[in-house]
Amino acid sequence: xxxxxxxEVKRPISENDRNIRRxxxxxxxxxxxxxxxxxxxxxxxxxFFAMYLAPGDxxxxxxxxxxxxxxxxxxxxxxxxxxxxxxxxxxxxxIWLDHLLHLxxxxxxxxxDDVLEEILLKLPATIELTVxxxxxxxxxxxxxxVLSAFQKNILLDNCCAFFSLIGISIPNxxxxxxxxxxxxxxxxxxxxxxxxxLSHLTLPALTLGISMSSIxxxxxxxxxxxxxxxxxxLAARARGFDEYTVVLRHALKNALLPVVTFAGMxxxxxxxxxVIVETIFSWPGIGKLLVDSIFARDFxxxxxxxxxxxxxxxxxxxxxxxxxxxLDPRIRYDMYD
Amino acid sequence: MSISFxxxxxxxxxNLNVSFKTSKGLVxxxxxxxxxxxxxxxFGLIGETGxxxxxxGKALLRLLSNNARIEGRIVYRGKNIxxxxxxxxxSLRGKEIGIMLQDSSICFNPVLxxxxxxxxxxxxxxxxxxKDAEKKASEMLELVGIDSSRKSEYPHQFxxxxxxxxxxVVALALKPRLLIADEPTKGLDxxxxxxxLEIIAKLVKKENSSMLLITHxxxxxxxLTDRTAVMYAGEIxxxxxxxxxxxxxxxxxxxxxxHSLPEKGLMNVSGQSPSLIFPPSGCRYHPRCSNQLVDxxxxxxxxxxxxxxxxxxxxxSEKNSKNVKREPHLIPDTPSPGxxxxxxxxx
Numbered sequence: 302x303x304x305x306x307x308x309e310v311k312r313p314i315s316e317n318d319r320n321i322r323r324x325x326x327x328x329x330x331x332x333x334x335x336x337x338x339x340x341x342x343x344x345x346x347x348x349f350f351a352m353y354l355a356p357g358d359x360x361x362x363x364x365x366x367x368x369x370x371x372x373x374x375x376x377x378x379x380x381x382x383x384x385x386x387x388x389x390x391x392x393x394x395x396i397w398l399d400h401l402l403h404l405x406x407x408x409x410x411x412x413x414d415d416v417l418e419e420i421l422l423k424l425p426a427t428i429e430l431t432v433x434x435x436x437x438x439x440x441x442x443x444x445x446x447v448l449s450a451f452q453k454n455i456l457l458d459n460c461c462a463f464f465s466l467i468g469i470s471i472p473n474x475x476x477x478x479x480x481x482x483x484x485x486x487x488x489x490x491x492x493x494x495x496x497x498x499l500s501h502l503t504l505p506a507l508t509l510g511i512s513m514s515s516i517x518x519x520x521x522x523x524x525x526x527x528x529x530x531x532x533x534x535l536a537a538r539a540r541g542f543d544e545y546t547v548v549l550r551h552a553l554k555n556a557l558l559p560v561v562t563f564a565g566m567x568x569x570x571x572x573x574x575x576v577i578v579e580t581i582f583s584w585p586g587i588g589k590l591l592v593d594s595i596f597a598r599d600f601x602x603x604x605x606x607x608x609x610x611x612x613x614x615x616x617x618x619x620x621x622x623x624x625x626x627x628l629d630p631r632i633r634y635d636m637y638d
Numbered sequence: 639m640s641i642s643f644x645x646x647x648x649x650x651x652x653n654l655n656v657s658f659k660t661s662k663g664l665v666x667x668x669x670x671x672x673x674x675x676x677x678x679x680x681f682g683l684i685g686e687t688g689x690x691x692x693x694x695g696k697a698l699l700r701l702l703s704n705n706a707r708i709e710g711r712i713v714y715r716g717k718n719i720x721x722x723x724x725x726x727x728x729s730l731r732g733k734e735i736g737i738m739l740q741d742s743s744i745c746f747n748p749v750l751x752x753x754x755x756x757x758x759x760x761x762x763x764x765x766x767x768x769k770d771a772e773k774k775a776s777e778m779l780e781l782v783g784i785d786s787s788r789k790s791e792y793p794h795q796f797x798x799x800x801x802x803x804x805x806x807v808v809a810l811a812l813k814p815r816l817l818i819a820d821e822p823t824k825g826l827d828x829x830x831x832x833x834x835l836e837i838i839a840k841l842v843k844k845e846n847s848s849m850l851l852i853t854h855x856x857x858x859x860x861x862l863t864d865r866t867a868v869m870y871a872g873e874i875x876x877x878x879x880x881x882x883x884x885x886x887x888x889x890x891x892x893x894x895x896x897h898s899l900p901e902k903g904l905m906n907v908s909g910q911s912p913s914l915i916f917p918p919s920g921c922r923y924h925p926r927c928s929n930q931l932v933d934x935x936x937x938x939x940x941x942x943x944x945x946x947x948x949x950x951x952x953x954x955s956e957k958n959s960k961n962v963k964r965e966p967h968l969i970p971d972t973p974s975p976g977x978x979x980x981x982x983x984x985x
Contacts, residue, residue, distance in 0.1 A: 536745040539701055540759055540808065541732035550758070554749050629749055630792040 344611040406605040416605035427586035431571040437510025446521025468515025494583040525556040565621030573610035650674035654710035667693040682863030736814035742801040746793035753789025871922040878948030888950030
């Protein structure tokens with residue numbers, strides 16, 4: 302029996318089909334973006350009202366800062382009036398929201414610095430640390446994960462598992478102190494604190510990288526081992542490909558899907574400031590700013606930081622979602638199908 | 639005569655035993671399997687689910703999991719597949735022996751487009767440039783009736799029947815001498831089923847290749863194959879020319895299978911398929927057999943030639959058939975050309 306060639310058969314639908322598919326990626330991104338906006342709206346609510354749940358009267362705090370220890374009631378009341386704190390809470394929220402939309406996060410009640418300016422000033426240091434930490438963790442985790450998934454040598458695999466377990470169990474602050482002791486106090490290779498050069502970056506980035514890499518390595522290993530059991534890996538072998546092609550081309554991209562999700566979550570978390578590590582190494586990032594503001598009861602600064610961190614977190618999870626769709630076509634077309 | 643017979647032999651399987659070590663015990667998936675496939679021949683392997691057909695197909699290309707133990711000989715064009723190195727094995731897979739694995743929906747990488755999965759075969763094995771390989775992939779898709787503009791789409795966007803056809807393209811891409819097709823029509827509508835089988839048969843015949851068709855569908859096997867082996871509980875219970883096996887089955891299991899076809903009365907084969915860890919004593923089919931003799935539960939029958947080139951493993955047929963050739967009934971480890979002349983090469 303002869304079959305007509307598919308190219309000779311008219312299929313008016315197919316061009317249209319492809320257009321819809323091309324749109325679907327944008328539709329997917331738009332959909333995610335809408336979700337992010339909803340989350341951010343929620344975050345503004347929480348970060349605004351959380352300050353009212355905290356003990357203490359904001360007006361009193363501000364007055365304390367302005368007039369010193371011996372206050373009288375009229376001074377507090379005048380501050381309350383001047384700062385608009387006497388209006389109903391929901392009204393204050395909308396005014397705050399209005400300022401927010403104009404990118405005005407207010408001023409620090411301690412230093413009177415512009416909150417947004419202050420945060421943006423600290424952002425580069427945080428980004429620097431985040432990217433370096435994430436890179437180090439992936440550089441350690443991916444090779445170890447891939448190796449231990451394929452190592453027929455059980456001893457080596459167990460060693461990897463052992464060190465991963467240690468890595469998971471060691472708290473950040475202890476690892477940081479350990480590294481300071483080894484590399485600055487004993488070997489005098491890297492400075493123990495400060496910001497500015499690559500050698501300043503090394504220890505905090507290592508601390509972050511090492512502690513994140515242990516989980517990522519385990520995840521890579523588990524995911525890769527699972528993928529290697531799939532039928533399409535067998536099918537790739539049946540096509541006569543060598544193990545190198547099978548693993549790198551057919552298995553790794555699939556196996557990295559959960560790793561990308563995890564790394565993305567880490568990214569969001571780190572962008573919010575690796576609070577402990579930044580504090581240990583006096584790293585002038587957002588995490589340290591947040592901690593300092595909390596200690597100083599600088600609530601407008603805390604409010605601004607929390608909001609900023611939440612927005613960064615949402616955006617980085619948006620980035621992960623998009624990356625996920627790029628890696629896995631099934632997600633991209635879900636909306637269309 | 640013996641020389642001409644030997645020259646046309648493509649693959650011979652001799653006393654193949656495949657077993658898996660599991661926590662419940664040793665699963666004997668294939669026991670003492672011997673058969674051969676000639677050049678240009680379509681050979682059918684039929685049997686119910688779980689009888690070891692798929693294991694046999696994968697064993698031929700050494701694609702079984704690590705806990706499998708393979709014994710015996712699989713000789714492909716004079717080379718024993720089981721003693722080849724992994725590198726030699728790779729040059730065999732795809733190029734000399736292609737395989738269509740069962741269930742095409744899970745045999746494609748979900749994150750690579752269908753076109754690139756075909757093209758990579760040409761790039762890897764024939765060193766084609768990316769553009770040429772993609773062009774070739776388009777041609778191959780058109781050959782099985784799929785619009786080549788769909789080559790940038792992903793496996794999950796294709797229907798089952800289309801994936802089956804793509805699978806065929808992948809298996810036949812390098813024009814292998816032998817195609818192992820494992821349930822190529824599983825889960826397909828009857829009309830598509832025939833269409834796909836016709837395309838496969840056409841492509842195989844065009845290259846004068848051989849095919850091992852593994853199926854539980856007797857209808858399919860009847861229409862396409864030259865010779866058929868019937869498998870039950872890890873053993874071959876009957877083997878012969880398809881026409882004679884169908885018209886005059888010597889094993890009660892084959893008989894029951896035939897009568898389970900709609901046009902033959904839709905009778906079901908009673909009972910359950912046996913465990914491969916603890917197979918029944920004596921004849922493995924005896925608990926389900928309607929022609930049971932007293933000895934059936936005690937004596938494990940051997941594969942005997944009933945008529946020319948038609949073998950069965952059954953005490954009942956043995957008793958009722960006058961011209962069963964009793965000696966010699968087991969193939970020696972290395973078949974001598976003499977064996978071929980007496981016609982005992984299958985057992």
